[in-house]
Structure formats: structure tokens, C-alpha cells
Amino acid sequence: MRTCWINGAYVPEAEAAVPIFDRGLLFGDGVYEVAAVMQGRLLDADLHLVRLARSLREVGIADTVGAAQWLEVMQALVSRNGIVEGLVYLQVTRGVAERDFVFPQGATPTVFAYARPKRVSDDPNAAGVAVHVTPDLRWARRDIKSVSLLAQVLAKEAAKAHGCFEAMMHEDGVVTEGGSSNLWIVTDGAVQTRPLSSKLLAGITRDVVLQVAAEAGIPVRERAFTVEQARGAAECFLTSATNFVLPIVSIDGHPVGSGVAGPVTERLRAGYLARARALTAG
Amino acid sequence: MRTCWINGAYVPEAEAAVPIFDRGLLFGDGVYEVAAVMQGRLLDADLHLVRLARSLREVGIADTVGAAQWLEVMQALVSRNGIVEGLVYLQVTRGVAERDFVFPQGATPTVFAYARPKRVSDDPNAAGVAVHVTPDLRWARRDIKSVSLLAQVLAKEAAKAHGCFEAMMHEDGVVTEGGSSNLWIVTDGAVQTRPLSSKLLAGITRDVVLQVAAEAGIPVRERAFTVEQARGAAECFLTSATNFVLPIVSIDGHPVGSGVAGPVTERLRAGYLARARALTAG
Numbered sequence: 234m235r236t237c238w239i240n241g242a243y244v245p246e247a248e249a250a251v252p253i254f255d256r257g258l259l260f261g262d263g264v265y266e267v268a269a270v271m272q273g274r275l276l277d278a279d280l281h282l283v284r285l286a287r288s289l290r291e292v293g294i295a296d297t298v299g300a301a302q303w304l305e306v307m308q309a310l311v312s313r314n315g316i317v318e319g320l321v322y323l324q325v326t327r328g329v330a331e332r333d334f335v336f337p338q339g340a341t342p343t344v345f346a347y348a349r350p351k352r353v354s355d356d357p358n359a360a361g362v363a364v365h366v367t368p369d370l371r372w373a374r375r376d377i378k379s380v381s382l383l384a385q386v387l388a389k390e391a392a393k394a395h396g397c398f399e400a401m402m403h404e405d406g407v408v409t410e411g412g413s414s415n416l417w418i419v420t421d422g423a424v425q426t427r428p429l430s431s432k433l434l435a436g437i438t439r440d441v442v443l444q445v446a447a448e449a450g451i452p453v454r455e456r457a458f459t460v461e462q463a464r465g466a467a468e469c470f471l472t473s474a475t476n477f478v479l480p481i482v483s484i485d486g487h488p489v490g491s492g493v494a495g496p497v498t499e500r501l502r503a504g505y506l507a508r509a510r511a512l513t514a515g
Numbered sequence: 516m517r518t519c520w521i522n523g524a525y526v527p528e529a530e531a532a533v534p535i536f537d538r539g540l541l542f543g544d545g546v547y548e549v550a551a552v553m554q555g556r557l558l559d560a561d562l563h564l565v566r567l568a569r570s571l572r573e574v575g576i577a578d579t580v581g582a583a584q585w586l587e588v589m590q591a592l593v594s595r596n597g598i599v600e601g602l603v604y605l606q607v608t609r610g611v612a613e614r615d616f617v618f619p620q621g622a623t624p625t626v627f628a629y630a631r632p633k634r635v636s637d638d639p640n641a642a643g644v645a646v647h648v649t650p651d652l653r654w655a656r657r658d659i660k661s662v663s664l665l666a667q668v669l670a671k672e673a674a675k676a677h678g679c680f681e682a683m684m685h686e687d688g689v690v691t692e693g694g695s696s697n698l699w700i701v702t703d704g705a706v707q708t709r710p711l712s713s714k715l716l717a718g719i720t721r722d723v724v725l726q727v728a729a730e731a732g733i734p735v736r737e738r739a740f741t742v743e744q745a746r747g748a749a750e751c752f753l754t755s756a757t758n759f760v761l762p763i764v765s766i767d768g769h770p771v772g773s774g775v776a777g778p779v780t781e782r783l784r785a786g787y788l789a790r791a792r793a794l795t796a797g
Contacts, residue, residue, distance in 0.1 A: 239535065250532040251540060253521065253627050258533060259606070261543025261663040292665065293672070322614060324541070327668075331631070332604060334664070334671035334695055345535050349613070372666045373652040381543040381663035382616070383574065384654045386609075389616035390575070413616055 236313045238306050239345040243313065246347070255343050257326030260334070261381030263343075264288035265324040268307065269353050269475045270316050274513040275307055278321075280437045281474070285325070288378045294327050297342050310348040319350040320475045324380060351475055354506060361482030361494045362398035362471070366460050367391050369402035369409045376431045388412045399471055401484060404432075406459050411471050415439040416481075419468035419497045423452035438472040438505075445504040451497060460484070468495030470502075477509070478502035518595045520588050521627040525595065528629070537625050539608030542616070543663030545625075546570035547606040550589065551635050551757050552598050556795035557589055560603075562719045563756070567607070570660045576609050579624050592630040601632040602757045606662060633757055636788060643764030643776045644680035644753070648742050649673050651684035651691045658713045670694040681753055683766060686714075688741050693753050697721040698763075701750035701779045705734035720754040720787075727786040733779060742766070750777030752784075759791070760784035 237249040256262035266285045269276040282300040289296045298306075307321045323346035330337030370384040388400035389412035400412035408416055409427065415436040417426040424446050429435050446453050463469050469481040469489045478501050480494035519531040538544035548567045551558040564582040571578045580588075589603045605628035612619030652666040670682035671694035682694035690698055691709065697718040699708040706728050711717050728735050745751050751763040751771045760783050762776035 237535065246536075247534075249535045251535060252529075253519065253531045253533060253606075253629070254528075255540065256668075258537065258540045258545075258608070259547075259662060259664075260668050261665050262668050263540075265541075292669065324535075326540070334668050335675045336668075336672050347535070368655070370655040372654045373650070374666070377665075379665050380541060381665040382541075383543050383659075383661050383663040384656070386538075386542050386544050386616050386618075387574065390618050393617045 235347060235349070236310065237345065237347040238310060240343060243309070249345060249347070251343055252329050254329045254332065255326055256328060256330065257324065257343060257380060259332050261379065263324055263326030263380045264292060264294070264378050265322065265380055266378065267320050267322050267474050269509070270311050270319045270321060270348070271354055271509050271513040272515065273311060273317050275311065275321065276509050276513055277437055277441065278304055278307055284378065284435065284437065285323070289325060291374070291377045292379065293336060294325055294342050298344050306346055310346055314348045316348050316350055318353050319348060321346060321348045353475055353477060356476065356479065358398060358476065358479050359502065361480040363396065363483045364399045364401040364411070364481050365392040365395040365397040366401045366403060366485055369404050374431055375410065375433050376429070376435060378434060385412045395485065401460065401463065403460050406461065407457050408460055408463060409433055411473070414471040414473035414476060416463070417470050417472065418458050418463050418466035419495060420462070420466050422497065423454055424497060424501070425454040425456055425458055427457045428455040436472055438474050438477060441508070442472050442478060442501055442505060445501055445508060449500060449504055451500070464489070466490065468498050470498040478505050517629060517631070518592065519627065519629040520592060522625060525591070531627060531629070533625055534611050536611045536614065537608055538610060538612065539606065539625060539662060541614050543661065545606055545608030545662045546574060546576065546660050547604065547662055548660065549602050549604050549756050552593050552601045552603060552630070553636055553791050553795040554797065555593060555599050557593065557603065558791050558795055559719055559723065560586055560589055566660065566717065566719065567605070571607060573656070573659045574661065575618060576607055576624055580626050588628055592628055596630045598630050598632055600635050601630060603628060603630045635757055635759060636792070638758065638761070640680060640758065640761050641784065643762040645678065645765045646681045646683040646693070646763050647674040647677040647679040648683045648685060648767055651686050656713055657692065657715050658717060660716060667694045677767070683742065683745065685742050688743065689739050690742055690745060691715055693755070696753040696755040696758060698745070699752050699754065700740050700745050700748035701777060702744070702748050704779065705736055706779060706783070707736040707738055707740055709739045710737040718754055720756055720759060723790070724754050724760060724783055724787060727783055727790060731782060731786055733782070746771070748772065750780050752780040760787050
């Protein structure tokens with residue numbers, strides 16, 4: 234059985250529970266992060282913890298653990314569970330209190346984390362995935378990585394129902410984000426992704442891929458694009474913390490470009506993997 | 516200690532817990548209802564259970580309990596906890612599964628409920644409450660009573676920070692809803708509230724108050740109104756399952772009408788209470 238961590242203690246998975254009065258359960262009142270593991274080590278956990286601290290500030294939850302202890306906990310979960318490739322998930326909620334929308338006085342945030350294996354360096358989806366176009370139903374503060382995720386759950390389930398790996402969410406035809414990823418296109422040899430705002434999450438992988446592209450001399454445009462532009466692009470891909478860079482080879486059944494992973498996407502995935510291997514080397 | 520109900524069992528509050536892998540906690544992936552209790556009896560629980568069934572259908576969660584058993588559970592919680600006036604809260608989540616956005620195969624929904632006392636017939640707020648105007652940040656499917664409620668939590672906390680009881684949420688100046696209530700104005704002797712759509716919750720109390728108004732011969736308009744119209748209205752009020760009808764006497768510090776509860780609002784509150792007393796009489 235897995236070992237999880239909750240409120241300061243390492244416990245068997247079966248004992249990791251929260252009271253029904255936890256605000257994470259009653260209100261989706263919490264935030265989270267997911268970091269990848271390669272070669273038994275955390276990838277960019279420091280960057281995820283900076284974003285966690287920001288999410289906590291934005292929703293007014295106290296940061297009772299802090300980056301240094303989170304790093305210890307995340308590394309301990311990797312070791313105790315023997316994760317070589319996989320992920321660590323962590324969550325903070327506003328804590329346990331009699332149900333009332335306003336912030337409770339004196340409640341202590343609930344904190345927990347777990348790890349699990351996942352193939353990240355040789356992801357079977359690296360050959361390319363399909364996406365399904367669906368309206369973006371999310372709230373206005375998508376820059377906060379909150380656990381009020383029902384819109385994303387429904388978008389990704391709709392994608393699955395259409396035989397697709399991911400949702401391509403849009404507002405009035407303008408692509409916002411994937412269900413749990415940032416989306417990109419390649420046109421005229423340049424990569425393009427939406428600029429940061431409250432309309433999308435500031436992806437850690439998004440930011441790293443922007444650097445990888447710049448270092449490889451690939452032109453970068455931070456500009457929104459439409460579903461139509463994605464359909465007509467030479468290449469399309471997604472980025473996320475545990476999918477890294479995945480080619481999008483079809484949009485609602487219509488092939489993107491040649492219908493297979495394109496050369497720019499493959500360069501970026503390879504560049505991302507090389508950096509990840511170097512950062513997690515023993 | 517309170518007795519709660521979870522997954523078929525009545526348990527002491529301290530034992531009512533869910534695993535950290537519950538999708539209610541990880542994704543806000545669940546729906547809920549709240550019904551008032553008067554004279555030791557449930558008010559309009561049947562209507563709340565019809566709405567629960569609709570919410571479950573809309574998000575694709577199986578209705579494993581059903582209205583008949585929910586009624587038994589709700590009544591048992593009222594009795595076991597000796598509630599004379601108060602509320603019963605119930606929630607259904609998509610269940611426990613390894614974290615993945617798409618619906619899990621074979622997971623059983625998590626179901627739980629609790630009761631608590633609250634003054635409803637002689638609510639100390641019946642003299643009138645203050646509201647704070649704030650942008651509506653919610654997702655697009657507000658007709659679903661989901662537990663992904665972080666936008667409402669932040670709206671109601673902002674209201675509290677401004678010394679107000681409730682948020683008056685708006686989009687581009689058009690009033691959508693309160694943080695956890697429907698909003699109304701009275702102009703030229705007629706009551707006005709926004710028509711039903713995916714932009715707001717179909718309040719059970721809203722619907723009953725429409726009937727109470729019609730029976731009292733008060734003209735009713737189902738039409739959106741602006742923050743400016745609310746500021747200039749003769750009266751303004753909110754409706755919710757446990758607040759019934761509450762006068763709104765100020766909007767961001769500016770008095771509404773005469774600054775005290777108005778006659779139409781008082782007639783509607785009295786009419787609502789009379790109906791509630793009759794329905795819950797022994």
C-alpha cells in the first residue's frame with residue numbers, strides 16, 4: 234500500500250482521510266500542484282512551489298507548510314513509494330469548519346500529498362494525441378490553480394467521449410487552454426501560445442518550453458489563436474507538468490498538418506526531455 | 516456530538532470522513548442541496564430532491580440514493596439531532612478513485628448529510644441586510660448546484676470584508692445572483708427577478724416566492740436588472756432556502772429606498788413564513 238502524507242504525518246493510503254466538514258470537499262476551497270518525477274527525482278518542484286505560494290495568496294489561505302518542508306515531503310513520498318518516473322500531487326484546503334461560505338476564523342489549512350508512478354520520459358502518447366473542441370465553461374480566475382475543477386472534469390470527459398485525449402477549450406472560437414494543459418501551434422516555423430492573463434494557468438512547462446524554444450533558435454509568439462488557426466496550423470501541441478510536450482495530430486478527427494508529430498514539436502519535446510534528464514541526474 | 520450520515524451509516528460527526536482520493540475533495544466534483552427545518556420538519560425537501568436529481572443528471576453522477584431514501588435520511592438527521600429550526604445539508608460526489616479528470620470506471624458516488632440548528636422563522640437579519648457589489652467570476656453552468664464554489668466563497672468573503680451580509684454579483688453591470696441567494700427588486704409595486712437560465716441557480720425559494728407574490732396579487736416581472744436599477748429601486752431583497760426572504764436595505768453603504776425593510780418585501784416574507792408554517796405544522 235502507498236504511503237501518503239497528511240497534516241504532518243506519513244500514513245498508509247487507506248488512513249489518509251479528511252472530515253466531511255473540510256472546505257476542500259464542501260466548497261472546492263483549495264489549491265494544488267503536480268510535479269513530475271524522473272530518475273527518482275523531482276522535476277522543477279521549486280517552480281511549482283512558487284506557483285503554489287501565489288495560488289495560496291490569491292485565495293487567502295495561509296502557507297503553513299512552506300517550500301522547504303514541501304520539498305522534503307515530496308522527496309520523501311518519492312523515496313518511500315519507490316517512484317522512478319511519475320508524479321507527486323499536493324493540495325492545500327482552507328481547513329475544517331462548520332459550513333459557511335466566508336473564511337472560517339481560526340481554521341488550520343488541511344495539507345496532503347501523494348505520489349504515483351507514470352511513464353513520462355517514454356510517454357506512449359508521444360506519437361501524438363487527438364483533441365476535441367469544446368466551449369470553455371470555467372470561472373474567470375484561471376490563473377489560480379484551484380480544486381474547483383468541475384468545468385475541466387466535464388471538458389475532459391467530453392473529450393474522452395469523442396475518443397480524444399484532451400479538450401481544446403475555446404471562447405468565441407479563440408483557444409484558451411486544454412482541459413489540463415496549455416495549447417500551442419506552429420506556423421511558418423514559429424511557435425505560438427496565448428499570453429499569460431487571468432484567462433489561463435501560467436504553466437510551469439509552458440514557461441520552460443518558451444525557454445527551450447528560444448535556446449533552440451525557434452521564433453516564439455505569445456499571442457492567442459483561434460480554433461480555425463489551429464486546424465490550419467503546420468503543427469499543434471500541448472504542454473503540461475506530467476505530459477511534457479505532446480503532439481496534437483488531430484482536432485475533432487481532422488488531421489493537423491501531415492497528421493503525425495511535426496519536426497518543431499519533436500525538437501521541443503527532445504529539448505525538454507534533455508533538460509529534464511540533466512536536472513534530475515544523480 | 517452530532518450524528519451525521521455517510522454512505523448508508525449514521526455515525527458520530529468525528530467519524531464522518533472521506534478518503535483524500537474522493538473526487539469531491541480533488542476536483543469539486545459533486546453537487547449538494549440545503550433544505551430548511553421548521554417546527555422539527557423539513558420544508559420543501561421534495562423540491563430540493565427534484566433539483567438534486569437534475570444536478571446529478573447534468574454532471575453525469577448516478578443517483579444511487581433516490582428521493583425516498585434521502586427523505587428518510589434527512590428526517591432521521593432532524594430527529595436524531597433534535598433540530599427544531601435549522602437546516603439539513605446533503606452532498607453527492609463522483610466517488611473515490613485514483614486522480615484523473617475523466618469519470619472513473621466503477622466508482623460508487625460518495626453520499627453524506629448533516630443537520631444543524633439555525634434561526635429561520637425569527638431570523639435576526641429579517642430587519643434588513645447590507646450587500647456589496649462584486650463581479651460574478653463563476654463558471655458558465657450556474658444552474659448546476661455544484662460544490663466547485665470557490666468563486667462564491669471569494670464573493671461572500673469580499674462582502675464580509677466590506678461589512679456586508681451578502682454579495683450582489685454582476686456581469687457588466689447586470690445583476691446575476693447573490694453569493695448564495697437570488698436577488699430581487701421592487702419598482703412601481705412590482706417585484707422583478709432575473710429569468711431562469713444557465714446564468715443562475717433555479718432557486719426553490721425563488722420559485723415559491725413567485726407563487727406567493729402571484730397569490731398576493733403582486734405583479735411579477737422575470738427580467739434582469741442592473742446594479743443601477745437596484746440602487747434606485749423602492750425595495751430590494753434576497754431569497755434563499757435558509758434565509759427565506761430578507762430585505763436588502765443598503766448597497767455598498769447607499770440606502771435602498773427608505774433604508775429600511777419595505778412593505779412589499781415584508782408582505783412576501785410574511786406570506787412565505789405563513790406557507791412554511793402551514794407546510795411544517797404537526
